[in-house]
Amino acid sequence: MNKDIVLETTGLTMRFGGLTAVSGFSAALPKGSITGLIGPNGAGKTTCFNMITGFYKPTEGRNVFMGRELTGLPPHEVCRAGIARTFQNIRLFGNETVLENVMIGSYVRQRSSWLASVFCLPSAFREDKAIRERSLQLLDVVGLAHLENEQASSLPYGAQRRLEIARALATRPSLLLLDEPAAGMNPQETQDLIGFIRQIRDQFDLTVLLIEHDMKLVMEICEHMWVLDYGVTIAEGAPAAIQSNPKVIEAYLGEEYACDA
Amino acid sequence: MTPEMFIQHALNSLTLGSLYALIAIGYTMVYGILRLINFAHSEIFMLGAYFVFWGVSLFSLPWPLAVAASIVFTAGLGIMVDRIAYRPLRDAPRISALISSIGVSFFLQNVAIVFFQAIPRGVYRPEWMEQPWIVGAVRILPITLFVPVLSVLFMLGLLYIVYRTKTGLGMRAISKDIETSYLMGVNVNRVIAITFGIGSGLAAASGIMWALRYPQIQPMMGTIPGFKAFIAAVFGGIGSIQGAVVGGVVLGFIEIMTVAFFPDLAGYRDAFAFILLIGVLLFKPTGLFGARVEDKV
Amino acid sequence: MNRGTLTILNVLAVAALGLFIWWAQGSLDGYKIQILNLIAVNIILALSLNLIYGFTGMFSLGHAGFMAIGAYVCSILILTPDQKDTLFIIGGAAQWVQDAQAPFVVATLAGGLVAALFGFIIGFPLLRLGDDYLGIATLGFAEIVRVAATNMTSVTNGALGFKGIPAYANLWWNFGWCVVTLYVIVRLLKSNTGNVLKAIRDDETAAKAMGVNVFRMKLLSFTVGSFFAGIGGALLASLLTTIDPKMFLFTLTFNVLMIVVTGGLGSLTGSVLAGIGITVLLEWLRVVENPVFIGDFELAGIPGMRMVVFSLALIVVILFRREGLMxxxxxxxxxxxxxxxxGGKPGSGKGGLAQ
Structure with a gap:
């Protein structure tokens, strides 16, 4: 297997009863790439994310991450292996502060147990301090350091999205899955997001897979993309090729437009 | 064990099971549409029995009239409990309503202790119920058969309401999705009130029959049958009326037959139901007739 | 404020409590001391339930069960062999019950540990259940414990229970354990592990995605909570000197739940304040249930009135002030x-006692 492939899925299929949500999704993500997963509503994009991150156990197919078989592992194991994600409908820990949200993300890499802090062991204090500092740095990266003590649910929408990314980064992932990061953002914010995603990719040595509806963002940022429609991969390739692919246009705009293309 | 004894036990199981079934219907209907374990249900059951006792002994009403009045009163009480203690919490976290219902349950039980005192009282039984029929060596009290027959009738009536009337359609809609039901013009509060009314009326009916079968009443009488009936509802598949009935009858059989065959275990009788509950929750949380609900990520 | 100052302040607070106990021990009458004792025990119970429900979001109604386990284990260890001879009039005690003997502190710890062991064992299957099902299943567990306590005559003396349990649980023990409980739970919640527990309460799915082994963390919280519930039960047994299965009815869990909800789910401070307030009220209302004499005229007491007031109070809190006191x-x-x-930075309101 190619060493530079971070994630390779083969024939991922998800059936709910009689309904096939995703059928035979096969993709390979090269290290350091930014890849897009697009398709109309209900095409099965989030289902793919859920299969990759262990929330769904695929009916068929395999998931190999950095040479390790992940198929069937529970979500927390997948995260420990190095895959972090955000959610389409932002899922922060609303009652916790901004800083605590990021610290929770660090927990998966934490070594000392709670007993160490009950017995006031110096190692526990040291690690706690290190986690706190690193979390603050991450908040700085996403531009939320000044809000560290705010309650997460009180943040404005855009800030919540960025906090969710900071929290995902705290788990020290190699692969970051972003589920509609630009949803609800205005054009300027979307433009900033493009720079931001590239920046964290470089800074944290990440591979990024993102689901997005905003075509401008996808076309600009992605090096490669997969297009799903009714759970089936209908196209794959570089943005330019996808843009002129009649099947894709048909899926998005309906048949009559496809004929004109 | 002689065949006669077995038949006697089977009849007793059927009666007890039918009583559980009647109570379970109330739990299952409320849980089906509100996802709420209505702890107060067992107190409605107890009050149903007390209202008849009062009607007969205090107001000298004829027994059938006292029964009718009791069912009407408890139905109203059930609706009132929902209106005061549950409706304001429809948008609150689910457990809030549950805590409220625990509060209501303790409240009603202790109000009963304050007014009726914690001592058991004997109840009036109509004479025709006192005459056992003797078939061979088997002694059958009319109530033993009366209860199962009535339970089946109630179940059929309810199934008619749920599947053949507009109110029933509303109930089914709310149980699927309460938000959308509002938008679709279902009078949600009215349908829920009717559900509480029906459930409470049935609880009263079973409370009255319970008092006839085990002829005494006291303020704590609802607690254990209430838990067991809820367990029967979970066993049958919460939200399903048929499930509640089957679950109730099966629980009745398990309880009486285990004690009949293993008299040593009699002391553990009240624990059977809870062990069954934990088993069902672990191995088949949807029960016999329940539908599976997927968590959406 | 730096860590040193905070440590000094906390030590001073504990010292003040010690001074208060020393004064109370000498100057207050038995009735008031008893109320203080009950306050300490109720705070322990409320803190442990708050950890399970308020901070980790597991709706558990099994507290009475863990308390019963703690109470019985502790009593068996501190009752003298002679007392056991007279208590177990039906069939006698099992040999190991007869022989078991330990100093009070060991007995209390044993009560907590056995309760924790039960919490761990039943947590394995039960903690996979969602909120209300978990509630009813843990309630079921508590009922099973009670039925078992009624029937295992050679261990628990059945429905008769134990009488004359040595009254070791004085103010020092009770408040000592209360401080230990508070300290351990505060340290746990202040650590990043505590953040993770709260994360599970807020959004289990997101916690899983963040690499949290949700089930393991729930089991941890539940086990620690059951441990302190067992400790509370053990202290209560020695404080009241009599226990029997009827004492561990659902009402007992209800009282603890009442304290936790009134104080505020997810606020230890609230549990402490409500623990004090509600214990005092509960005792004060006991008067209503006893007959009152005005001159020669006797007003009959009203049994049940206490719980009427309390259940009503719970309903009012949940309807009109769901966040409780704090x-x-x-x-x-x-x-x-x-x-x-x-001076000092304005607190965000999320500081802590032992920070």
């Missing part, structure tokens, strides 16, 4: 400092 806020020295204008 919401999720906590006491912190920082906040006190800034209130008094002693």
């Amino acid at each position: 919401g999720m806020r906590e006491f912190s020295w920082q906040a006190v400092g800034s209130k008094l204008g002693l």
